[in-house]
Amino acid sequence: MVKKLYYWLPPITCMAIIFILSSRQRIAVSEEYVLNFAVFKTLHMIEYAVLYVLLFRAFLAGRKTNKTWALRIAFIVAVLYAVSDEIHQTFVPTRGGMPRDVLIDTAGITLMFFYVKNRFVTIYKYLE
Numbered sequence: 020m021v022k023k024l025y026y027w028l029p030p031i032t033c034m035a036i037i038f039i040l041s042s043r044q045r046i047a048v049s050e051e052y053v054l055n056f057a058v059f060k061t062l063h064m065i066e067y068a069v070l071y072v073l074l075f076r077a078f079l080a081g082r083k084t085n086k087t088w089a090l091r092i093a094f095i096v097a098v099l100y101a102v103s104d105e106i107h108q109t110f111v112p113t114r115g116g117m118p119r120d121v122l123i124d125t126a127g128i129t130l131m132f133f134y135v136k137n138r139f140v141t142i143y144k145y146l147e
Contacts, residue, residue, distance in 0.1 A: 022080070026076060026077040026080040026081075027077050029073045029076070029077070030070060030073035030074045030076075030077050033066070033069060033070045033073050034070065034100060036066075037066055037070065037100070037104060038104070038107065041104050041107055041108050041111065041114070042107075042111055043111075044111070044112060044113040044114065045113040045114055060120075060123050063120060063123050063124050063127065064123060064124070064126055064127030064130070065127060066127070067097060067101055067124040067125075067127040067128050067131075068127040068128060068130060068131035069131075070097050070100065070128075071093055071094065071097045071127075071128045071131045071132060071135075072131055072135065074092075074093035074096050074097055075089055075090060075093035075135055077093075078092050078093050086139060090132060090135065090136055093132075094128060094129075094132050097124075097128045098121075098124075098125055098128060101120075101121050101124035101125060101128070102121055104116075104124075105117060105118070105120055105121050
């Protein structure tokens, strides 16, 4: 049980943080739309890239012999969570769920997918 908690607590915590941040009303870092867009969409990509790595680590712990399965299932779960997050935002005042944001989140997930896939041997020791 402790081992499962060790691997699953980080992605669950990451998902909870994303949920909490998505529950907040819209905020801005600047009066300029372009700067706000760039900052927040970059953060979207980063948070979902981190979620992907944490999910991959948790799924890999359960099936150490099947890296490909862990890569794929973590990708699917992260994308589904991105979709659910956008649906959730449709219920938050001043926020709105946007299909574009799912694509941006998926871009972050995809970049991390290819990074992990191509650098697996190098980063494996950091994932344990």
